[in-house]
Amino acid sequence: MAQKPSIPKGTRDFSPIEVAKRSYIMNTIRTQFQHYGFQPIETPSFEKSSTLMGKYGEEGDRLIFKILNSGDYLSKVKDDAFAKANSNALTPQISEKALRYDLTVPFARYVVQHRNDIVLPFKRSQMQLVWRADNPQNNRYREFCQCDADVVGSDSLWQEVEFVQLYDAVFTALKLEGVTIKMNNRKILSGIAEVIGASDKLIDFTVALDKLDKIGKEKVIAEMLSKGISEEAIKTVDPLFTISGSFGDQLATLKGLLATSETGMQGIEELVFINEAIESLGLESATLQLDVTLARGLNYYTGAIFEVAAPEAVKMGSIGGGGRYADLTGIFGLKDVSGVGISFGLDRIYNTIEQLDLFPEEAIEGIKVLFINFGKEEALYAMKAIKQLRSNGITAVLYPDAAKMKKQMTYANRREIPFVILAGGEEMENKTFALKDMVAGEQETVTLDALIERLK
RNA sequence: GUGAUUGUAGCUCAGUUGGUUAGAGCGCCUGAUUGUGGUUCAGGAGGUCGCCGGUUCGAGACCGGUCUUUCACCCCA
Numbered sequence: 001m002a003q004k005p006s007i008p009k010g011t012r013d014f015s016p017i018e019v020a021k022r023s024y025i026m027n028t029i030r031t032q033f034q035h036y037g038f039q040p041i042e043t044p045s046f047e048k049s050s051t052l053m054g055k056y057g058e059e060g061d062r063l064i065f066k067i068l069n070s071g072d073y074l075s076k077v078k079d080d081a082f083a084k085a086n087s088n089a090l091t092p093q094i095s096e097k098a099l100r101y102d103l104t105v106p107f108a109r110y111v112v113q114h115r116n117d118i119v120l121p122f123k124r125s126q127m128q129l130v131w132r133a134d135n136p137q138n139n140r141y142r143e144f145c146q147c148d149a150d151v152v153g154s155d156s157l158w159q160e161v162e163f164v165q166l167y168d169a170v171f172t173a174l175k176l177e178g179v180t181i182k183m184n185n186r187k188i189l190s191g192i193a194e195v196i197g198a199s200d201k202l203i204d205f206t207v208a209l210d211k212l213d214k215i216g217k218e219k220v221i222a223e224m225l226s227k228g229i230s231e232e233a234i235k236t237v238d239p240l241f242t243i244s245g246s247f248g249d250q251l252a253t254l255k256g257l258l259a260t261s262e263t264g265m266q267g268i269e270e271l272v273f274i275n276e277a278i279e280s281l282g283l284e285s286a287t288l289q290l291d292v293t294l295a296r297g298l299n300y301y302t303g304a305i306f307e308v309a310a311p312e313a314v315k316m317g318s319i320g321g322g323g324r325y326a327d328l329t330g331i332f333g334l335k336d337v338s339g340v341g342i343s344f345g346l347d348r349i350y351n352t353i354e355q356l357d358l359f360p361e362e363a364i365e366g367i368k369v370l371f372i373n374f375g376k377e378e379a380l381y382a383m384k385a386i387k388q389l390r391s392n393g394i395t396a397v398l399y400p401d402a403a404k405m406k407k408q409m410t411y412a413n414r415r416e417i418p419f420v421i422l423a424g425g426e427e428m429e430n431k432t433f434a435l436k437d438m439v440a441g442e443q444e445t446v447t448l449d450a451l452i453e454r455l456k
Numbered sequence: 457g458u459g460a461u462u463g464u465a466g467c468u469c470a471g472u473u474g475g476u477u478a479g480a481g482c483g484c485c486u487g488a489u490u491g492u493g494g495u496u497c498a499g500g501a502g503g504u505c506g507c508c509g510g511u512u513c514g515a516g517a518c519c520g521g522u523c524u525u526u527c528a529c530c531c532c533a
Contacts, residue, residue, distance in 0.1 A: 059530065137528085147533095320533080405489095405490080405492055411493090436493090
């Protein structure tokens with residue numbers, strides 16, 4: 001047992017059933033992406049370090065998996081880097097490539113690199129693995145799949161409206177009811193910071209505010225104080241800690257609070273537009289909610305912020321998120337191209353659907369019928385029938401060996417194959433098949449045509 | 457990256473203050489039953505106790521390191 005092989009921390013193997021269920025979710029998302037006009041692209045699993053480093057904040061660089069250079073990489077290192085034993089100085093000299101950390105930055109790189117071939121506004125979808133050298137936790141892995149849809153080259157708020165609809169469409173198609181799409185706007189957060197005279201502490205302020213429902217008002221205030229935000233300022237925004245009501249009600253409260261902030265009022269106008277559009281268009285199964293405490297996400301969100309919460313019955317973090325970045329491609333030298341996008345958290349959606357037992361049977365269907373192997377002649381007779389079944393779209397297999405009956409039947413049981421065919425001398429003579437229903441235990445003798453009809 | 461936590465058969469877990477040959481249930485294999493599985497009965501296989509080292513006459517148990525699990529922080533899907 002000791003020598004049993006294993007996989008690295010934070011990675012997973014997927015069994016056939018798990019792959020089938022994941023495919024079901026991914027296919028559902030893919031279909032909706034397509035309906036909304038997003039074109040799938042793929043990018044390499046690793047990028048040049050210079051593309052990724054420094055794009056995710058100082059914490060982010062630590063979480064990027066670096067790839068060691070090929071060859072005798074140490075021979076090129078300058079002596080003083082060794083002498084100082086400084087990892088930060090040494091790393092760029094021995095590693096020039098790194099595994100992709102998310103899909104957004106590679107997409108920004110893609111847009112800039114292929115700017116002459118892309119027709120703006122460009123709607124792209126991407127479903128690929130990303131890697132983070134984080135410590136694994138519940139529903140957090142070091143290798144996981146992101147399902148992203150983004151638009152670049154359009155400032156229109158209709159994009160935001162469409163993303164709300166897209167979330168709704170996907171979760172409706174997955175029969176996942178009761179999902180809450182939470183929205184906020186970076187401009188509102190900026191406005192609040194402006195009003196309380198703490199614009200320079202915007203990030204500290206929002207990071208603390210984001211924890212409100214997790215650690216409570218008292219601790220949020222304590223954290224704000226510790227970051228140097230004045231008691232007076234916190235009192236000014238006291239309504240934020242208890243704000244409630246409908247999307248419109250909350251906007252009204254905010255209007256009073258942010259009246260003196262141009263940026264803040266702009267954020268409110270944007271949310272009013274989106275809310276009115278969605279109210280008029282309607283949602284199938286999800287609910288749109290304003291959440292002013294929502295600050296999650298990367299520092300580069302400049303407008304809309306999205307986060308999706310699973311139905312309340314399941315204890316699960318967010319199952320999706322996204323937002324708008326006014327200058328997505330600026331980091332790669334292409335100015336004034338706005339991007340807005342959302343992401344679906346595949347693993348968390350999987351676990352939510354699993355907990356609610358919402359995977360449809362068709363999604364995990366395996367072998368439909370097993371032919372018992374009685375010997376060479378009988379196997380050939382079976383294979384001819386199997387060929388016909390398969391060409392009719394039925395998953396059929398022959399047990400490969402003429403093993404004991406019990407062994408073959410047990411195989412059918414363990415693989416949860418619903419039907420078994422017994423075809424021996426008598427059936428071959430009459431050109432028939434004995435079809436056994438493994439669940440009901442009943443058996444009947446049928447012709448090939450009838451067999452195809454029964455199993456279709 | 458910081459601080460805790462977990463690891464004994466395929467799975468879920470027992471295992472006394474360190475003391476012979478480490479157990480149970482389920483699962484698996486074989487047979488009762490050579491064209492009929494899921495039930496029943498009988499029998500059987502399977503573990504250098506995560507790994508490496510240390511203390512000891514003696515370690516699954518104690519100590520150190522390492523890997524892994526889970527969790528909190530950071531951050532995030």
